[in-house]
Amino acid sequence: MRRCLACLLGLAAVVSVQPQQTVKYGVKVQPGPMDAVLLKDYRPESSLVVPETRVEKARFPVIDVHTHTFMNEIRTAADVDQWVRVMDEVGVEKSIVLTGAIGEEFARQVELYLKRYPHRFQLWCSIVTRDIEAPDYPERVVRELERCYRMGARGVGELTDKGFGLQEETRPPGKRLHLDDPRLDPLWRKCAELKLPVNLHVADHPSCWRPLGPTQERTPDFQHFNVYGKDGLSYEELLARRDRLLARHPQTTFILCHLSNQGNDLASLARALDRFPNLFVDISARDYELGRQPRFARRFLENYSDRVLFGTDMGRETHMYRMWWRLLETPDEYMPGRIWWRYYGLELSGETLEKLYRGNALRILNWN
Numbered sequence: 001m002r003r004c005l006a007c008l009l010g011l012a013a014v015v016s017v018q019p020q021q022t023v024k025y026g027v028k029v030q031p032g033p034m035d036a037v038l039l040k041d042y043r044p045e046s047s048l049v050v051p052e053t054r055v056e057k058a059r060f061p062v063i064d065v066h067t068h069t070f071m072n073e074i075r076t077a078a079d080v081d082q083w084v085r086v087m088d089e090v091g092v093e094k095s096i097v098l099t100g101a102i103g104e105e106f107a108r109q110v111e112l113y114l115k116r117y118p119h120r121f122q123l124w125c126s127i128v129t130r131d132i133e134a135p136d137y138p139e140r141v142v143r144e145l146e147r148c149y150r151m152g153a154r155g156v157g158e159l160t161d162k163g164f165g166l167q168e169e170t171r172p173p174g175k176r177l178h179l180d181d182p183r184l185d186p187l188w189r190k191c192a193e194l195k196l197p198v199n200l201h202v203a204d205h206p207s208c209w210r211p212l213g214p215t216q217e218r219t220p221d222f223q224h225f226n227v228y229g230k231d232g233l234s235y236e237e238l239l240a241r242r243d244r245l246l247a248r249h250p251q252t253t254f255i256l257c258h259l260s261n262q263g264n265d266l267a268s269l270a271r272a273l274d275r276f277p278n279l280f281v282d283i284s285a286r287d288y289e290l291g292r293q294p295r296f297a298r299r300f301l302e303n304y305s306d307r308v309l310f311g312t313d314m315g316r317e318t319h320m321y322r323m324w325w326r327l328l329e330t331p332d333e334y335m336p337g338r339i340w341w342r343y344y345g346l347e348l349s350g351e352t353l354e355k356l357y358r359g360n361a362l363r364i365l366n367w368n
């Protein structure tokens with residue numbers, strides 16, 4: 001042991017006299033101004049000159065199955081009018097608003113959207129998550145669902161479990177309401193009975209369960225989503241609970257948003273789709289997963305063209321929608337993207353695009 005320590009000390013002495021030259025990619029690394037650039041500020045500008053296609057309007061009238069009032073900062077009737085103008089400009093026929101609301105707030109949003117634009121919007125409601133220990137909870141959650149349905153709700157969601165249950169981190173482990181909790185079984189049965197599809201956000205991008213540090217995959221701008229070392233469920237456990245829920249309620253239609261957070265591994269998502277006929281996914285906010293693997297993603301979207309729906313979840317600006325059209329419809333390369341990743345166009349076939357943009361939504365959503 002003592003000898004080994006001497007070895008180490010000796011080595012340290014050599015290093016201090018003659019620092020080792022780092023060679024990366026065959027080039028000797030030398031100090032310079034780039035050493036002072038913080039990771040979060042790094043935004044290289046591309047010199048690549050390649051064809052750029054502008055797609056003003058989507059090729060088919062689009063049904064966007066994943067939008068939010070809070071995210072789109074819609075407060076007034078004028079805000080809704082403005083959004084409808086944007087939808088017209090880019091070719092979105094209908095937007096599904098996942099209100100996150102029940103009770104009074106849901107009624108307010110019904111008034112805001114459906115009174116003037118009954119054919120441009122569809123509203124989905126949330127669920128009761130208060131007093132879940134009370135014996136009447138399963139009955140209460142169904143009663144409020146029926147009330148929202150009568151007011152116009154045509155789906156449920158987005159309901160989110162990133163490992164901490166439906167109430168996020170406000171409750172300790174063991175006291176949390178996860179999606180496969182038996183207390184929610186009557187709710188899922190009622191959804192099937194009323195033909196209300198359910199939008200679920202299960203887990204999150206898998207990089208959230210990896211440490212923040214030099215090997216972290218996504219941008220530092222997303223570090224607040226990280227759950228590494230927290231007391232929630234693991235990514236794998238969350239997907240296992242999703243599977244139990246899907247198996248237990250085969251009559252209920254579940255749309256797992258963000259490619260069920262398996263966009264990084266489309267082969268495993270394909271296996272889940274094969275197993276559960278009541279499972280559908282939306283592609284909202286996973287532009288970066290599709291755009292970084294355009295050939296595999298296109299094959300996936302074409303093979304599962306009856307199971308995937310279009311959604312955005314990303315605001316309501318014209319350039320946001322047009323980024324999607326360019327990604328899905330064109331063969332453009334190295335287009336600017338998020339998470340630092342550049343995208344490659346998928347050039348989807350007309351048949352797949354039509355199903356993704358509207359056909360599947362027309363088939364599985366509730367339009368009564």
Ligand SMILES: [Zn+2]
Pocket residue numbers: 066068098158313
């Ligand atoms: Zn969302």
